[in-house]
Amino acid sequence: xxxIRRYPLLWLLPALLPVAAFIVYPVAYAFWTSLHGxxxxxxxxxxxxxxxxxxVLSSGYFRTAFLNSVVFMALAAPLVVxxxxxxxxxxxxxxxxxxxxxxxxxxxxxxxxAISAVLWIWVxxxxxxxxxxxxxxxxxxxxxxxxxxxxxxxxxCVLVAHIWTQIPFAVVLTMAALAAINAxxxxxxxxxxxxxxxxxxxxxxxxxxxxxxVLIVYNALVAFTTYDLVYAMTGGGPGTATTxxxxxxxxxxxxxxxxxxxxxxAFVMVAVxxxxxxLITRALPSDLFEERP
Amino acid sequence: xxLKKFAAATALLGAAWAAQPAFAQDITLEFVxxxxxxxxxxxxxxxxxxxxxxxxxxxxxxxxxxxxxxLVLRFRGGTQTDVLYGGQDWLPAWASAGxxxxxxxxxxxxxxxxxxKEMAGFALSDVTYxxxxxxLPYYADTISFLYxxxxxxxxxIAVPQSWEDVMAASEKLKAAGIDRxxxxxxxxxxxxxxxxxxxxxxxxxxxxxxxxxxxxxxQPDNAAYKHLEWLREAxxxxxxxxxxxxxxIITTMNTGKHAFTIVYNYxxxxxxxxxxxxxxGQFALAPMPGEAHSTLGFAKFYxxxxxxxxxxxxxxxxxxxxxxxxxxxxxxxxxxxxENGLGFGQLPLLQDPEVKEAWGKWVDxxxxxxxxxxxxxxxxxxxxxxWSAYFRPLLASAIVGEIPVEQAMRDGxxxxxxxxxxxxxR
Numbered sequence: 233x234x235x236i237r238r239y240p241l242l243w244l245l246p247a248l249l250p251v252a253a254f255i256v257y258p259v260a261y262a263f264w265t266s267l268h269g270x271x272x273x274x275x276x277x278x279x280x281x282x283x284x285x286x287x288v289l290s291s292g293y294f295r296t297a298f299l300n301s302v303v304f305m306a307l308a309a310p311l312v313v314x315x316x317x318x319x320x321x322x323x324x325x326x327x328x329x330x331x332x333x334x335x336x337x338x339x340x341x342x343x344x345x346a347i348s349a350v351l352w353i354w355v356x357x358x359x360x361x362x363x364x365x366x367x368x369x370x371x372x373x374x375x376x377x378x379x380x381x382x383x384x385x386x387x388x389c390v391l392v393a394h395i396w397t398q399i400p401f402a403v404v405l406t407m408a409a410l411a412a413i414n415a416x417x418x419x420x421x422x423x424x425x426x427x428x429x430x431x432x433x434x435x436x437x438x439x440x441x442x443x444x445x446v447l448i449v450y451n452a453l454v455a456f457t458t459y460d461l462v463y464a465m466t467g468g469g470p471g472t473a474t475t476x477x478x479x480x481x482x483x484x485x486x487x488x489x490x491x492x493x494x495x496x497x498a499f500v501m502v503a504v505x506x507x508x509x510x511l512i513t514r515a516l517p518s519d520l521f522e523e524r525p
Numbered sequence: 526x527x528l529k530k531f532a533a534a535t536a537l538l539g540a541a542w543a544a545q546p547a548f549a550q551d552i553t554l555e556f557v558x559x560x561x562x563x564x565x566x567x568x569x570x571x572x573x574x575x576x577x578x579x580x581x582x583x584x585x586x587x588x589x590x591x592x593x594x595x596l597v598l599r600f601r602g603g604t605q606t607d608v609l610y611g612g613q614d615w616l617p618a619w620a621s622a623g624x625x626x627x628x629x630x631x632x633x634x635x636x637x638x639x640x641x642k643e644m645a646g647f648a649l650s651d652v653t654y655x656x657x658x659x660x661l662p663y664y665a666d667t668i669s670f671l672y673x674x675x676x677x678x679x680x681x682i683a684v685p686q687s688w689e690d691v692m693a694a695s696e697k698l699k700a701a702g703i704d705r706x707x708x709x710x711x712x713x714x715x716x717x718x719x720x721x722x723x724x725x726x727x728x729x730x731x732x733x734x735x736x737x738x739x740x741x742x743x744q745p746d747n748a749a750y751k752h753l754e755w756l757r758e759a760x761x762x763x764x765x766x767x768x769x770x771x772x773x774i775i776t777t778m779n780t781g782k783h784a785f786t787i788v789y790n791y792x793x794x795x796x797x798x799x800x801x802x803x804x805x806g807q808f809a810l811a812p813m814p815g816e817a818h819s820t821l822g823f824a825k826f827y828x829x830x831x832x833x834x835x836x837x838x839x840x841x842x843x844x845x846x847x848x849x850x851x852x853x854x855x856x857x858x859x860x861x862x863x864e865n866g867l868g869f870g871q872l873p874l875l876q877d878p879e880v881k882e883a884w885g886k887w888v889d890x891x892x893x894x895x896x897x898x899x900x901x902x903x904x905x906x907x908x909x910x911x912w913s914a915y916f917r918p919l920l921a922s923a924i925v926g927e928i929p930v931e932q933a934m935r936d937g938x939x940x941x942x943x944x945x946x947x948x949x950x951r
Contacts, residue, residue: 272597272601272622273618273621273622273907273908273911273948273951274951275951292936293918353769357773358766358767359766359777359780359782360776375704375763376704378767380769381711381767381925382925383925383927463714467590467712467713467714467769468713468714468918469712469713469714469918469921469922470711470713470921470922470924470925470927471713471918471919471921471922471923471925471927471928472918472922472927473927475918483914486593486594486597486598487593487594487714487911487914488911488914488915489597489618489911490911
């Protein structure tokens with residue numbers, strides 16, 4: 233009588249309610265906010281249509297933040313994947329202390345973003361940082377480099393910190409993909425091909441290709457929406473040098489009390505991120521997720 | 526028991542219950558602070574609770590950079606907040622939004638007049654909005670120009686009187702091997718990044734706005750414009766060591782490799798703390814360079830929310846609490862002054878022997894007294910905090926040469942004038 237077939241929605245309700253409460257409602261409310269003048273210091277929340285969107289899209293801060301985010305994503309995603317795969321290949325080998333190294337490599341993944349940021353602030357500190365210390369010790373520099381206070385260098389520093397925090401996840405997933413490769417295939421490849429690079433490219437990579445693509449898409453999204461490191465390391469600065477879109481959403485909403493503009497910017501970011509996913513997946517080989525014979 | 530007796534007994538019990546003191550049932554006040562010296566805050570709260578049975582105080586703290594957003598969300602979200610730390614730059618916005626209550630609404634009659642008569646001018650100005658007093662000072666301080674006495678003596682350099690002197694002295698020190706003589710708090714997300722800039726402009730005798738609140742700092746002959754050019758030049762010549770927080774400035778100055786910095790006065794107390802810093806005693810306060818030698822004075826204060834003021838019981842408890850923390854005989858303000866070197870808005874403390882003795886260890890009291898006399902309040906409007914969040918990145922960009930000074934000042938002035946109109950017509 234009360235079969236799932238007869239009342240499918242009713243049976244799904246316990247699962248759908250939390251989804252509605254925690255995802256649908258906040259997203260819908262944010263969309264509503266983006267269409268209204270929600271300036272915290274002003275009374276009322278009048279309907280303003282697409283004004284918030286026009287305003288954020290025409291602002292100088294948006295152009296800078298958008299460009300920064302695109303460059304950040306274009307550099308971070310491939311670098312995380314290349315380094316992650318390299319580390320995973322290295323860690324697959326058995327050597328003395330390999331288990332300890334595997335655990336240590338995962339460490340950045342378990343650290344909260346704010347803690348990682350503080351750590352990197354000290355690494356890049358001009359007077360007390362280890363990088364300047366090493367460079368001075370090696371005689372490579374005479375005066376400390378202002379890593380986080382020089383616009384181009386600050387961008388690179390945040391990028392390095394971001395890559396550092398994201399590599400472990402890429403390593404874990406790649407190692408899982410590597411573990412699924414048939415051992416006999418690898419053994420045969422070792423016998424047939426002496427070049428490590430050729431072995432990787434012709435035997436291993438085709439086996440982990442699907443995982444690599446997933447990692448690229450995932451890391452592109454993470455890089456495009458990153459916020460915590462920027463907030464804690466540079467505050468988007470110097471000036472706008474490290475202002476990314478997600479950080480600009482925070483600034484519009486919380487520093488300028490303009491939740492209407494902040495929400496509009498958030499939806500613009502979601503749209504751009506969606507477009508990027510489509511573009512990335514379309515640019516990939518079409519046979520990627522097909523079942524192998 | 527007859528029905529009559531039972532009714533009489535019930536009435537008697539009811540009357541006895543009604544006649545109990547107001548605080549027989551505990552009230553828990555929600556007190557929101559930024560996380561400076563939490564141990565001292567908790568200890569002060571404990572003393573208050575001991576002196577006021579029936580009132581408990583629950584302390585919630587946020588970091589300084591997160592404080593403003595967190596409070597705005599608490600106000601908007603209706604999170605119970607009774608007493609809080611307020612800032613001069615946020616007061617007009619928060620008061621005009623109806624989030625804070627004038628203290629006259631909750632204080633016994635005449636008490637506010639008594640307390641404000643003993644308040645420093647800039648402190649009173651900073652706790653006042655629309656001719657109503659919204660707070661009592663937690664601390665009041667000035668932004669100061671500090672220098673390393675030993676380093677200047679060693680290189681035969683006199684204490685700079687103007688910004689040109691600071692530049693010349695820094696170049697001389699750099700030539701002598703002191704790589705970056707000026708340490709500067711460079712963090713565009715902190716409100717004090719803008720405050721320090723204003724203090725330097727005041728040193729030059731300048732104004733950022735005219736009497737009608739029009740932005741005038743975008744005019745090339747304006748002191749703010751000139752000073753931004755000065756900062757740009759100092760950064761370009763690699764005379765400045767940027768630091769992102771005052772706590773780092775304390776450590777950096779104590780390396781002995783830097784001569785000048787511009788920070789809150791209490792940082793000098795920390796820099797000269799013999800128990801913690803290797804070069805304690807080498808640092809001194811000088812009048813802010815410039816023709817006027819003026820600086821920015823400001824007050825952070827205890828404020829009460831409007832929702833609390835509407836509840837008579839909570840309002841009474843809240844008043845007792847802030848009066849304990851900032852009212853006569855100023856014991857808590859004195860404790861902050863003696864133990865932490867925090868400035869105060871309560872003028873009688875200037876004559877307090879304990880304060881004099883404690884402060885004499887880290888600052889020349891005569892120089893400080895002159896600085897306090899010369900200090901001026903900032904221009905705090907309903908839109909200043911919002912505008913400052915927009916302007917600070919422009920300021921930071923211009924300082925490091927990412928955009929021209931002219932562009933930063935023009936964009937900043939346009940935004941100020943736009944916000945002024947927007948707020949006028951809201």
